[in-house]
Amino acid sequence: xxxxxxxxxxxxxxxxxxxxxxxxxxxxxxxxxxxxxxxxxxxxxxxxxxxxxxxxxxxxxxxxxxxxxxxxxxxxxxxxxxxxxxxxxxxxxxxxxxxxxxxxxxxxxxxxxxxxxxxxxxxxxxxx
Amino acid sequence: xxxxxxxxxxxxxxxxxxxxxxxxxxxxxxxxxxxxxxxxxxxxxxxxxxxxxxxxxxxxxxxxxxxxxxxxxxxxxxxxxxxxxxxxxxxxxxxxxxxxxxxxxxxxxxxxxxxxxxxxxxxxxxxx
DNA sequence: TTAATTCATTACGCTATCGAACCGTTTTAG
DNA sequence: CTAAAACGGTTCGATAGCGTAATGAATTAA
Numbered sequence: 122x123x124x125x126x127x128x129x130x131x132x133x134x135x136x137x138x139x140x141x142x143x144x145x146x147x148x149x150x151x152x153x154x155x156x157x158x159x160x161x162x163x164x165x166x167x168x169x170x171x172x173x174x175x176x177x178x179x180x181x182x183x184x185x186x187x188x189x190x191x192x193x194x195x196x197x198x199x200x201x202x203x204x205x206x207x208x209x210x211x212x213x214x215x216x217x218x219x220x221x222x223x224x225x226x227x228x229x230x231x232x233x234x235x236x237x238x239x240x241x242x243x244x245x246x247x248x249x
Numbered sequence: 250x251x252x253x254x255x256x257x258x259x260x261x262x263x264x265x266x267x268x269x270x271x272x273x274x275x276x277x278x279x280x281x282x283x284x285x286x287x288x289x290x291x292x293x294x295x296x297x298x299x300x301x302x303x304x305x306x307x308x309x310x311x312x313x314x315x316x317x318x319x320x321x322x323x324x325x326x327x328x329x330x331x332x333x334x335x336x337x338x339x340x341x342x343x344x345x346x347x348x349x350x351x352x353x354x355x356x357x358x359x360x361x362x363x364x365x366x367x368x369x370x371x372x373x374x375x376x377x
Numbered sequence: 378t379t380a381a382t383t384c385a386t387t388a389c390g391c392t393a394t395c396g397a398a399c400c401g402t403t404t405t406a407g
Numbered sequence: 408c409t410a411a412a413a414c415g416g417t418t419c420g421a422t423a424g425c426g427t428a429a430t431g432a433a434t435t436a437a
Contacts, residue, residue, distance in 0.1 A: 134359035231262035
């Protein structure tokens with residue numbers, strides 16, 4: 122059996138890891154801010170998911186403790202990648218806001234990913 | 250000018266970040282070993298690049314100090330994701346070797362990436 | 378055989394992050 | 408108005424990571 126259906130395997134595991142390796146290694150080599158996985162996760166959530174973002178919400182999203190989120194925000198704030206702002210509607214809450222510097226960093230990072238994606242099937246730089 | 254060439258934008262920056270976010274967040278949520286970027290970089294190099302891998306070589310590849318590599322290998326060895334073996338041809342050198350557990354971890358990780366890739370254009374699960 | 382080189386690790390002082398528990402403020406319930 | 412709950416931050420002791428410099432072992436050069 123197993124009729125010969127010319128399937129397009131799209132992307133194979135080895136290629137997925139290759140994409141990851143190229144991107145991460147390039148980031149390390151460029152001496153980018155050495156963000157932990159958690160910090161990067163928070164940064165990505167804040168910039169790609171609709172606002173508002175609170176400490177409690179992020180803590181739940183990532184299934185990590187609130188102090189861990191607070192510390193990650195300290196670090197990201199230090200880098201000026203996010204800013205904190207008290208929610209005026211509920212002054213107990215803190216809203217995590219985006220910054221220009223954070224946007225630039227992630228835009229660069231996206232560029233890094235895209236550059237390494239061009240060597241994947243169906244993605245060989247076919248944009249105009 | 251700028252004739253209307255119907256270009257296939259392939260993947261846009263926002264989609265690249267979306268892929269990254271989904272994958273990283275899922276990893277954090279699953280309580281995967283919280284590897285640093287450097288540790289992940291070393292793991293990926295060891296498993297996707299041809300052997301042999303030495304401390305000195307990895308240090309050069311990533312442009313980081315040798316002690317940093319040694320410490321990363323300590324952590325990865327602790328997790329049994331890699332193993333050290335003295336090079337018998339030059340007993341000063343240490344060869345970094347792969348393990349079954351490391352292979353499984355990266356295979357899972359690749360699966361995570363691929364799953365999130367299916368929502369990218371031209372990659373919508375078109376494998377047979 | 379001695380000296381210099383190379384490779385990896387360890388020592389050191391420092392900073393960052395961890396989870397658990399506690400604190401202060403604000404909001405909501407009674 | 409008081410009591411309870413919710414939210415974020417801080418403190419605590421502990422662990423892990425950093426870069427620089429020193430150490431130990433193996434190799435190469437003289």
